[in-house]
Each structure stands twice: as structure tokens, then as C-alpha cells.
Amino acid sequence: DTEVTQTPKHLVMGMTNKKSLKCEQHMGHRAMYWYKQKAKKPPELMFVYSYEKLSINESVPSRFSPECPNSSLLNLHLHALQPEDSALYLCASSQMPGQRSYGYTFGSGTRLTVV
Amino acid sequence: AQKITQTQPGMFVQEKEAVTLDCTYDTSDPSYGLFWYKQPSSGEMIFLIYQGSYDQQNATEGRYSLNFQKARKSANLVISASQLGDSAMYFCAMSPYTGANSKLTFGKGITLSVRP
Numbered sequence A: 001d002t003e004v005t006q007t008p009k010h011l012v013m014g015m016t017n018k019k020s021l022k023c024e025q026h027m028g029h030r031a032m033y034w035y036k037q038k039a040k041k042p043p044e045l046m047f048v049y050s051y052e053k054l055s056i057n058e059s060v061p062s063r064f065s066p067e068c069p070n071s072s073l074l075n076l077h078l079h080a081l082q083p084e085d086s087a088l089y090l091c092a093s094s095q096m097p098g099q100r101s102y103g104y105t106f107g108s109g110t111r112l113t114v115v
Numbered sequence B: 001a002q003k004i005t006q007t008q009p010g011m012f013v014q015e016k017e018a019v020t021l022d023c024t025y026d027t028s029d030p031s032y033g034l035f036w037y038k039q040p041s042s043g044e045m046i047f048l049i050y051q052g053s054y055d056q057q058n059a060t061e062g063r064y065s066l067n068f069q070k071a072r073k074s075a076n077l078v079i080s081a082s083q084l085g086d087s088a089m090y091f092c093a094m095s096p097y098t099g100a101n102s103k104l105t106f107g108k109g110i111t112l113s114v115r116p
Helices: none
Strands: A004-007 A010-013 A018-025 A031-037 A044-050 A053-057 A064-070 A073-079 A087-094 A104-106 A110-114 B003-005 B011-014 B019-021 B024-026 B032-039 B046-052 B064-069 B074-079 B088-096 B110-115
Touching (some): A031 A073, A044 A064, A104 B046, B003 B088, B032 B064, B032 B074, B046 B064, B074 B088
Antiparallel strands (some): A004 A018, A018 A073, A031 A087, A087 A104, A087 A110, B019 B074, B032 B088, B064 B074, B088 B110
16 A cells, blocks of 8 residues: 545635544555645645654644544644635655655645635 | 755646756755655645665656756756646655654745647
């Protein structure tokens, strides 16, 4: 299995809603990532989990709350979002640098619209 | 900190011709990896090719090759025999080999359009 699976593919939510994005990989990768991407822009890193522990938080607002329940799953909990948070949210996973098959595998993303 | 620069405006290429997409980078890390990704309008980020900073030979993957010039800090992507399906956004990206705090940083991307 060489895939990163993200659900849902599309999500529309109101500013008072609570929702979660899910990401799953079964490649044995020990690092997982959340990126946010606006249209015609590069992905911007939000969070990095390494061995199920949060290792990087790029000063993301607290309305985004990541969770890594185990080595295969990564969640992003959303609460009280703003319309400007509408974007494509990409999950990725990787081996540790220097390990065999080092590289980043991305999911197909969740297109989020906040209304 | 690392920086990736992609300055080309939208690129156009005739079907079956070769095209080069430019990428320069800057880093103080001694070891790093360079990546190219393709992103069609559907949004998925598709891995194309990888080059390690200590690799002696330029990477190749099918129609994709990476022209790596370490001293000039450039990592240009060459696509041979362009196909209509190659029309997409292309991102150059870089990650240092720093273990748990490694992160992949992207350039701003280049839009490639293949003409029939």
C-alpha cells in the first residue's frame, strides 16, 4: 500500500461548526504532515508529527487542532473557522530523512469551504 | 532556513517537445533532498523525482530528469517528449536531513501548458 488516504474529499462547514479531517497511511512512515494550500499558491506547512508526537507547529491558530492517535492516522479538528480558512488541506507522510525510500507521499486533499 | 525560488512565468511547450523548468535553492544545511511535484487541477500532489544532495549522478525517472548543479544551487526539471497530460502546476521542493524536525518547503510553482 503506497497511498495516503484523506477523507472527506470535500467539506462545507459553517463558522460555528466542528468538523474533522482524517488522514491514513499504511506505509510504515513515522512522520506525518498537514499542509494548507490556497489557489495558485504553494502548500504551506501547518503541523509535523514525528513518531506520533507533535514536532512542529507553524504558529497555526488554535481553531485548528491536530491529533495523531497512532502511527497510521492523523486528524485535523476544526472549530470556529473563518471564511479565509477555505483552502485545500493536504496530508503527507514520509520516512525519516536518510532512511531508505525517503520521500514525501501526499494524499489527494480535502477541499474545505467555510461559509 | 531554506528557500526555493521558481521565477519562470507560465510556460508553454509544444506536444512531443522537451521543456526545462527552473529551480534554485538556498540552504545552510549540509545534507538535503530536492523534489519535484506535479499538481493537476484536481489538486493531488504527484511525486515526480528526487535528488539527494550527495548523489553523484543526476536523477532520472522515465521522461523526467533532474539537472542538479550543486555549486550553482540549481535543480532544474527536464520533461522530455511532452504530453497533453503534462499540463499542470509544477513545484520544486526541498527538505533538509534533520530528523524529526525536517519539513518540506515549496517554491511558488510554475504553470506548464502543453499545446497540441
